Amino acid sequence: EDQVTQSPEALRLQEGESSSLNCSYTVSGLRGLFWYRQDPGKGPEFLFTLYSAGEEKEKERLKATLTKKESFLHITAPKPEDSATYLCAVQAGTALIFGKGTTLSVSS
Amino acid sequence: KAGVTQTPRYLIKTRGQQVTLSCSPISGHRSVSWYQQTPGQGLQFLFEYFSETQRNKGNFPGRFSGRQFSNSRSEMNVSTLELGDSALYLCASSRDRGGNIQYFGAGTRLSVL
Numbered sequence: 608e609d610q611v612t613q614s615p616e617a618l619r620l621q622e623g624e625s626s627s628l629n630c631s632y633t634v635s636g637l638r639g640l641f642w643y644r645q646d647p648g649k650g651p652e653f654l655f656t657l658y659s660a661g662e663e664k665e666k667e668r669l670k671a672t673l674t675k676k677e678s679f680l681h682i683t684a685p686k687p688e689d690s691a692t693y694l695c696a697v698q699a700g701t702a703l704i705f706g707k708g709t710t711l712s713v714s715s
Numbered sequence: 716k717a718g719v720t721q722t723p724r725y726l727i728k729t730r731g732q733q734v735t736l737s738c739s740p741i742s743g744h745r746s747v748s749w750y751q752q753t754p755g756q757g758l759q760f761l762f763e764y765f766s767e768t769q770r771n772k773g774n775f776p777g778r779f780s781g782r783q784f785s786n787s788r789s790e791m792n793v794s795t796l797e798l799g800d801s802a803l804y805l806c807a808s809s810r811d812r813g814g815n816i817q818y819f820g821a822g823t824r825l826s827v828l
Binding site for chain 2: 641648656694702706
């Protein structure tokens with residue numbers, strides 16, 4: 608069964624304190640792994656897509672990496688505006704299978 | 716470029732009623748998918764429409780249905796509402812099927828009393 612598990616569920620950081628979010632997955636035939644950011648009351652906002660092990664993508668303070676079993680979202684020197692829920696999803700056929708997300712809070 | 720538009724943003728219904736939600740995809744996008752988001756289950760796939768045909772369906776009862784029009788706009792319908800149907804319903808569009816990035820709307824918050 609296709610499955611995505613994210614950890615931790617919640618993460619509190621001080622501004623400037625770097626950390627990583629984990630996304631473990633099992634899927635038959637990975638067609639893509641996606642990271643989204645969701646702010647309260649809004650829909651998920653696309654961040655990255657990764658297709659093969661070893662691939663990395665960067666955007667501002669965020670960097671996503673992919674192995675055959677998991678993906679990491681590294682956050683370098685986070686700011687309060689990075690506070691949000693980060694969702695990981697894998698493409699199974701044409702559907703996205705989502706993890707429950709990691710809620711990140713960054714305080715100044 | 717306009718994003719995915721969902722209407723209405725909020726709905727309050729009572730048990731047993733039915734509801735229709737609307738989604739206008741990004742211009743040029745032909746695939747529309749619907750998801751249900753709840754605090755307990757997270758985001759779960761409902762169904763996908765492409766070229767006015769349902770191409771994929773998640774594990775939801777038949778009370779949940781949808782359709783897509785020739786201009787790619789989509790509607791989803793929930794009949795005989797239950798309390799457990801209270802959720803954020805999200806629509807996502809992509810240019811084509813499979814492997815394409817799905818862009819989400821802001822969602823419709825449905826409350827069933």
